[in-house]
Each structure stands twice: as structure tokens, then as C-alpha cells.
Amino acid sequence: MAELTGAQILIESLKQEGVEYVFGLPGGAILPTFDALYDSGLKLILVRHEQGATHMADGFGRATGRPGVCIVTSGPAATNTVTGLATAYMDSAPLVCITGQVATHAIGSDAFQEADVIGITRPVTKHNFLVRDVRQLTRTVKEAFYIAGTGRPGPVLIDFPVDVSRAKCEFQYPKEVNIRGYQPKKTAAPDSEQIEKAAEAIMQSKRPCLYVGGGAVASDAYKEVLELVDKTGIPITTTVLGLGIFPETHPSSLRMLGMHGTVYANYAVQGSDLLISVGARFDDRVTGKIDKFAPHAKIIHIDIDPSSISKTVKVHYPIVGDVKPVLKELNKLVKDKRKQIKDWLTQIEEWKKKHPLKYREGDGQIRQEYIIEKVGELTDHKAVVTTGVGQHQMWTAQWYQFSSPRSMITSGGLGTMGYGFPAAIGAQLGRPGETVVCIDGDGSFQMTMCELVTASHYKIPVKIILMDNGHHGMVRQWQELFYNRRFSGSQLGPSNPDFVKIAEACGVFSLQVSEKEQVVPALEKALKHDGPVLVHCKVAKEDNVYPMVPAGHALDQVMDMA
Amino acid sequence: MKHIISVLVENHFGVLAHVSGLFSARGFNIDSLAVGETDDPTVSRMTIVAQGDDRIIDQIMKQLNKLIDVIKVQDLTQEEMIERELVLVKVTATPASRAALMQIVSTFRAKIVGVNPKSVTVEVTGNESKIDAMLELLRPFGIREVARTGTIAVSRASELSTNGKDVSSSSSSAKVSKKSKTKKSKK
Structure with a gap:
């Protein structure tokens, strides 16, 4: 059998893993790999900045459930991936990142474009590898994809020294993976005894509430969650990463909970006597003040990661396992509870009527909530939506009314501004033929808008709805509420560029919206356009996101719009 | 704990x-x-x-x-x-203090593993409480240097x-x- 170079072996290995797209940017230490990539048949999406490559791979991974792949060079390119890796790690998104490295003999010598990438990325990856011997390469790639995509998914980095990429050996791709210290199938299998106990607790509860997160999305448990709710009648709220796992148009939906969740979702959690947590991790933006969280509730916690259980709140019924098989078993054991919990459901209906989501109207300003509501209607609540971080993100969570799985792609854990646009590019490549909308803010968008060129060059038809309020809106909101209206560093308006011109200069079709009446026609036009579009919306400048539970308060201490 | x-x-x-x-x-x-x-x-x-x-x-x-x-x-x-730690302690030793020092060493079933005109080096193994007790008794002589392996243990x-x-x-x-x-x- 002919020998291949390390670089060729890497590319062949990626093909074996079914990879179609590679997001990346070349440089010295990764040149042999880009040379092997050149006529390999893999499609390179050349980015303008490596952070964008990681977010694209992450967006691809979240939209499809399969690891996205990025390849960049050593040193500064590798350090540019750190934000993207940390984003994926916090939200358990599957991703494989390959970084070039200086030659093995030069490692540690402060060589040109050298960085200790293994050291730097250790706390932001599920695992990382330094390949020191070309004969280890295929096994490393196989393990990297396996680790990234199984169990609780996450980013895996392979540091690939340039001399290893030139060294030769025979190519033989392993069929199986066996890692002694990583056996996700064992943890994923549900434990019937625990499930029986949980089912009993559910049947006895008088005020149950489901709280569902990203783990259910990663597990593709859409049908199972729906069945659990339809069978029992238990009301359900989701985290921001859980959006889409359950149709928010369904009468049992309480929509999102937490800091900017609905009042009724938060009241339901606080009033519940049994909280059924499914693939969620009790993040502080969800729980508010932790010792006042769900004070009357016993807690069932289903999670594939044992370390998530009892990490911040004490759990009474732990179930370690993959959400989908756990719910399948649980669904066999539970029955209709609607009669038994009638009073509870009535109470929740009252809360829903008394505290609906609402926004201001009639002062001539365009509200982001209105635009997002319309995007929802025009896409039948079925587009893949990505966001940046801040007010527009929370309003998207509140107003889009998600109804299909893997449809909300947002940086929930790390809160990475600039995530939305590149993630949309990745998501679009993963789900061709579907509508992908990036709802972004002017602050977030400017962090990665260099990728406009990428979208334009590859004709990736993402629809960017840019909410321009001339501020870092969420920062402005906190300064208004908690910092005595001292707007330090939160005003962008005076220095914002002309976004329409920028888009046009990059070859992206763009539309301007400055009156409410223009919103729907512009959105319709954008959604029909065959190619990337930027809709620049001049929205109200000083709105706040409500409801809001101020940091450190209990979930029922809500500030709502007057 | x-x-x-x-x-x-x-x-x-x-x-x-x-x-x-x-x-x-x-x-x-x-x-x-x-x-x-x-x-x-x-x-x-x-x-x-x-x-x-x-x-x-x-x-x-x-x-x-x-x-x-x-x-x-x-x-x-x-x-x-079973937990054990090994410690090397260099203690100031004058002709006058040597006898008392030797007594402590033998009580703890420790060993003298190095001697020079001004100090001796003692090797002791044991669990944490034994090591602490011994170091406490050696302190008055003047401890010059301590190197500990850290605890190792097996069930x-x-x-x-x-x-x-x-x-x-x-x-x-x-x-x-x-x-x-x-x-x-x-x-």
C-alpha cells in the first residue's frame, strides 16, 4: 500500500468521518494540510478571521448534530479559536478543531507563530490531542470525532505539528474506538429503577413542572418530550438552549424561564412541588438566587453528565442517562394527570392571562419584538434562527415562538457576542434548502461582520436581520437600572458605520427599514431573495427587555413592564 | 474533611x-x-x-x-x-543534641540517612499524624529543610x-x- 503524508492522511480521515465542509484559513504550519485539501474534494469555506471559522463549525454542529470542522494554522490563528472553542464547550456543541503547530523539535523554543495551544485550550475543550507521530494520526482523528459527538458533546482540538503533516506512513483508518476512560454508552443507558422512582414522584405530584434544556436538543428527544407533555398534561418551560424542543404554540408551553423568561414560567417553577429537569444544568441565569429557587419542589434531574447532577442544587431523583431513552421509558410509566392537577393548571392559566409578554406600541418607533414576531410569522416559526448576545437575543427567545428542534442557535452559556452571523453560515451549510435567519444586534454584528465577504463569496443565503439601536443595549439597560444612568461605553450610535453600504461593499444585498410599515415588506423581500441579505432595522434606542429578574433575586421577584 | x-x-x-x-x-x-x-x-x-x-x-x-x-x-x-508518606528532614545537630535526636529517630522507627558536621538528615515514613508528630518533636532542634513525597495510599x-x-x-x-x-x- 502506498504511503501518504500526514496531511493527506488527515484529509482522508476527515472523509472517512463523512466531513463535507471545512471552515478555515491557511498559514505556515498548516500549509501541507491546505495543500492536501486543495484537490481533495472537501469543500473549504475560507473565513476572514479564525474566530468565525469556529463559530461556523459550531453552528454547523448544532444545526445538524454532527461535529463541524475547522482547520487553522498555529500561534495567533490557534489563539483566535479560543473564544469559539469556549463558546462550544459551554453549550456542549460538537466541534473538531485542527490547529497547525510548529515542528515537534521546535515545540517549546518560542518559535515563530508558536503557542502552547494544548495548554491554552485545555480548559475550553472536552479533550485535546497533540499528534507527535504520524502513525497515531488516524486513531487520534477517529477518537476526536467520537469524543466530540458522543455523550455530552463538545469541542475537541487536534494540534498538528508541521513535521508530522509531512511525515509518511500507510493509511489505514480504524473501524472502532476503544478509550478506557471514556465509555459514553455506559452512562447513556438509562437505569430503570431510578426512572420508576421518578415516575412515581410524577404521578404523586400536585404541582409538577417540566424544565427542559439543551441536553434534550442534543439527544434529539423532540418526540419524546412532546409525548410526555401530551400524555400527562404537565406544563413545560425551556431554557434558552432548550428552545425549539417543544412547540411554543402548544397550550402547555410556558415558554422560556429565567432572568428574561415569562412571568408565568418563573411563577410555575417557584410554585411547583416537583420540578422535572430534562437535560438542563441549573445555570444562574435560569435559577436566579439559588437558595430561593423552586423552594417547595423536589427535583428530578435527567442528565447524561453525572457532574451536572447536584452541582448547584440538591437533586432528589437523579437519573444519569441520555434524555431520549430515559424519556422513552418514563413515558411508558406515566399517565394523564390533567384531572389530578386541575387546580394547578387553572392557576397557571390565570398567571398566563395576567402576565402576558408585551411590548410598547404607538410612539412611532420600531420595536425589535415586533420585527421578531413578524419574522416568526413569515417563516411559520420553522426557520433556523441564530443570534448574537444581548437584548435582541432575549427578545428573539421571547418572541419568535420556536416550534421545531435545532432551530435556535445561540451562545447561551458563554454569551459570545459576534456568534450569530458566522454560526448562521455554518447552520445554512448544514441545513441547505432551509431558511436560516440571523437576528443580530449592532454591537454583536460588528464583532464578526468581516464574514459578510465569506457569505457573499460562497453565496450562502443567510438572512441577517440587524437590530440597530445604536447601543450595547443590554449594557445600557443595566446601566439605566443599576448604575444610575451612567452610560459608560454603551453608546455606539455616533460611531456606527453605514451598515447598508458595508453590506453592499461586500457584495451582500441589503435593505433599510426605518418605518414600521416597511418591516413586513422588507422581511418578505429578504426571505425571498436568493442569496445573503442584510436587513438594517433602525429600532427604538432605549428599550429594556422585560420581564427581568435582577441578578441575585429569586425568580418570582420580577420587574415587568408597567 | x-x-x-x-x-x-x-x-x-x-x-x-x-x-x-x-x-x-x-x-x-x-x-x-x-x-x-x-x-x-x-x-x-x-x-x-x-x-x-x-x-x-x-x-x-x-x-x-x-x-x-x-x-x-x-x-x-x-x-x-493504608496511607503512607515519605519525608526527608534535615535537622540541625550539635554534639550536645545528637543523643536526644537519635532517641526521637528510633522511637519513630525513622532512619538517619545523611550526616554532616552541622546537621543530620532523617528519613521517615508513615501516615500523616505520625509525620506531623515527628516534625513537631524535631522542630526545637531546628529544621533546615523538609521534602515530602505527598501521601500515597491503597485500599x-x-x-x-x-x-x-x-x-x-x-x-x-x-x-x-x-x-x-x-x-x-x-x-
Whole structure:
């Protein structure tokens, strides 16, 4: 059998893993790999900045459930991936990142474009590898994809020294993976005894509430969650990463909970006597003040990661396992509870009527909530939506009314501004033929808008709805509420560029919206356009996101719009 | 409370950094950490002494288990175990103090392993309380230097095998489910 170079072996290995797209940017230490990539048949999406490559791979991974792949060079390119890796790690998104490295003999010598990438990325990856011997390469790639995509998914980095990429050996791709210290199938299998106990607790509860997160999305448990709710009648709220796992148009939906969740979702959690947590991790933006969280509730916690259980709140019924098989078993054991919990459901209906989501109207300003509501209607609540971080993100969570799985792609854990646009590019490549909308803010968008060129060059038809309020809106909101209206560093308006011109200069079709009446026609036009579009919306400048539970308060201490 | 945690890990590059990085990133304190190869050259054993309440130790065990290169984790504090540490102490020794010093050394079944005109170096092994007691008694003579290996330990009864992961911490609620699972598979 002919020998291949390390670089060729890497590319062949990626093909074996079914990879179609590679997001990346070349440089010295990764040149042999880009040379092997050149006529390999893999499609390179050349980015303008490596952070964008990681977010694209992450967006691809979240939209499809399969690891996205990025390849960049050593040193500064590798350090540019750190934000993207940390984003994926916090939200358990599957991703494989390959970084070039200086030659093995030069490692540690402060060589040109050298960085200790293994050291730097250790706390932001599920695992990382330094390949020191070309004969280890295929096994490393196989393990990297396996680790990234199984169990609780996450980013895996392979540091690939340039001399290893030139060294030769025979190519033989392993069929199986066996890692002694990583056996996700064992943890994923549900434990019937625990499930029986949980089912009993559910049947006895008088005020149950489901709280569902990203783990259910990663597990593709859409049908199972729906069945659990339809069978029992238990009301359900989701985290921001859980959006889409359950149709928010369904009468049992309480929509999102937490800091900017609905009042009724938060009241339901606080009033519940049994909280059924499914693939969620009790993040502080969800729980508010932790010792006042769900004070009357016993807690069932289903999670594939044992370390998530009892990490911040004490759990009474732990179930370690993959959400989908756990719910399948649980669904066999539970029955209709609607009669038994009638009073509870009535109470929740009252809360829903008394505290609906609402926004201001009639002062001539365009509200982001209105635009997002319309995007929802025009896409039948079925587009893949990505966001940046801040007010527009929370309003998207509140107003889009998600109804299909893997449809909300947002940086929930790390809160990475600039995530939305590149993630949309990745998501679009993963789900061709579907509508992908990036709802972004002017602050977030400017962090990665260099990728406009990428979208334009590859004709990736993402629809960017840019909410321009001339501020870092969420920062402005906190300064208004908690910092005595001292707007330090939160005003962008005076220095914002002309976004329409920028888009046009990059070859992206763009539309301007400055009156409410223009919103729907512009959105319709954008959604029909065959190619990337930027809709620049001049929205109200000083709105706040409500409801809001101020940091450190209990979930029922809500500030709502007057 | 102090816990002695025994961890079997893959014997490759970077594993120690992964483990110690976990402790620093999550704000757990390590009292001591000792590493060495086992009889299987592909596996190393780390013995970690850490402080914390049940919740913290539970998290430490679970987070260690999560690391890909960690094969097995055991909280030895939960069972009967043998713990030892080796310490080298260089103590000031004058002709006048030597006799008293020798007496302490023999009481603790320690050894003099080095002598020079101004000091002697004592080697002592034992558990933490023995070592502390001995150091306390040597202090008045003038301790010049101390080097400690950190505690290593093994369980008296059970063995840590390398076949797959299992959490054997006491307080772990997740463990409850895991245990019942192993019971089942035996049926």
C-alpha cells in the first residue's frame, strides 16, 4: 500500500468521518494540510478571521448534530479559536478543531507563530490531542470525532505539528474506538429503577413542572418530550438552549424561564412541588438566587453528565442517562394527570392571562419584538434562527415562538457576542434548502461582520436581520437600572458605520427599514431573495427587555413592564 | 474533611496538567498530589489529597471521571486503607543534641540517612499524624529543610481495575443509579 503524508492522511480521515465542509484559513504550519485539501474534494469555506471559522463549525454542529470542522494554522490563528472553542464547550456543541503547530523539535523554543495551544485550550475543550507521530494520526482523528459527538458533546482540538503533516506512513483508518476512560454508552443507558422512582414522584405530584434544556436538543428527544407533555398534561418551560424542543404554540408551553423568561414560567417553577429537569444544568441565569429557587419542589434531574447532577442544587431523583431513552421509558410509566392537577393548571392559566409578554406600541418607533414576531410569522416559526448576545437575543427567545428542534442557535452559556452571523453560515451549510435567519444586534454584528465577504463569496443565503439601536443595549439597560444612568461605553450610535453600504461593499444585498410599515415588506423581500441579505432595522434606542429578574433575586421577584 | 482520592490515568503526556488544571479551574484545593507508574506501564496512579465538604468531593470525583484520560477514580477515605508518606528532614545537630535526636529517630522507627558536621538528615515514613508528630518533636532542634513525597495510599481490600469507569464516592447521588445498574447486569 502506498504511503501518504500526514496531511493527506488527515484529509482522508476527515472523509472517512463523512466531513463535507471545512471552515478555515491557511498559514505556515498548516500549509501541507491546505495543500492536501486543495484537490481533495472537501469543500473549504475560507473565513476572514479564525474566530468565525469556529463559530461556523459550531453552528454547523448544532444545526445538524454532527461535529463541524475547522482547520487553522498555529500561534495567533490557534489563539483566535479560543473564544469559539469556549463558546462550544459551554453549550456542549460538537466541534473538531485542527490547529497547525510548529515542528515537534521546535515545540517549546518560542518559535515563530508558536503557542502552547494544548495548554491554552485545555480548559475550553472536552479533550485535546497533540499528534507527535504520524502513525497515531488516524486513531487520534477517529477518537476526536467520537469524543466530540458522543455523550455530552463538545469541542475537541487536534494540534498538528508541521513535521508530522509531512511525515509518511500507510493509511489505514480504524473501524472502532476503544478509550478506557471514556465509555459514553455506559452512562447513556438509562437505569430503570431510578426512572420508576421518578415516575412515581410524577404521578404523586400536585404541582409538577417540566424544565427542559439543551441536553434534550442534543439527544434529539423532540418526540419524546412532546409525548410526555401530551400524555400527562404537565406544563413545560425551556431554557434558552432548550428552545425549539417543544412547540411554543402548544397550550402547555410556558415558554422560556429565567432572568428574561415569562412571568408565568418563573411563577410555575417557584410554585411547583416537583420540578422535572430534562437535560438542563441549573445555570444562574435560569435559577436566579439559588437558595430561593423552586423552594417547595423536589427535583428530578435527567442528565447524561453525572457532574451536572447536584452541582448547584440538591437533586432528589437523579437519573444519569441520555434524555431520549430515559424519556422513552418514563413515558411508558406515566399517565394523564390533567384531572389530578386541575387546580394547578387553572392557576397557571390565570398567571398566563395576567402576565402576558408585551411590548410598547404607538410612539412611532420600531420595536425589535415586533420585527421578531413578524419574522416568526413569515417563516411559520420553522426557520433556523441564530443570534448574537444581548437584548435582541432575549427578545428573539421571547418572541419568535420556536416550534421545531435545532432551530435556535445561540451562545447561551458563554454569551459570545459576534456568534450569530458566522454560526448562521455554518447552520445554512448544514441545513441547505432551509431558511436560516440571523437576528443580530449592532454591537454583536460588528464583532464578526468581516464574514459578510465569506457569505457573499460562497453565496450562502443567510438572512441577517440587524437590530440597530445604536447601543450595547443590554449594557445600557443595566446601566439605566443599576448604575444610575451612567452610560459608560454603551453608546455606539455616533460611531456606527453605514451598515447598508458595508453590506453592499461586500457584495451582500441589503435593505433599510426605518418605518414600521416597511418591516413586513422588507422581511418578505429578504426571505425571498436568493442569496445573503442584510436587513438594517433602525429600532427604538432605549428599550429594556422585560420581564427581568435582577441578578441575585429569586425568580418570582420580577420587574415587568408597567 | 480531608479525602484521599486514588486516580488511575493513562500514562501519557499532558495528563497531569489536565488533572491539576481541573482543580485550579474549579477552585478545588489540593493538599498533595503524588504520581507514579503502576505495574502496567500504560497506566499511572495519582494519589490526591484534597479538602472539602461532601458536595465538593462529590464534584471532584465526578469532574475527574469526566476527563477522557482518567480511567478510574476512588475515594479511599470511604474504606479501610493504608496511607503512607515519605519525608526527608534535615535537622540541625550539635554534639550536645545528637543523643536526644537519635532517641526521637528510633522511637519513630525513622532512619538517619545523611550526616554532616552541622546537621543530620532523617528519613521517615508513615501516615500523616505520625509525620506531623515527628516534625513537631524535631522542630526545637531546628529544621533546615523538609521534602515530602505527598501521601500515597491503597485500599486494604478492593483493587482499582482499569476496566471502565465507576464512581465510588460515598455522597454521590449519581452513584446510587450506577450501583443499581451494576447489580442488574449481574442478574
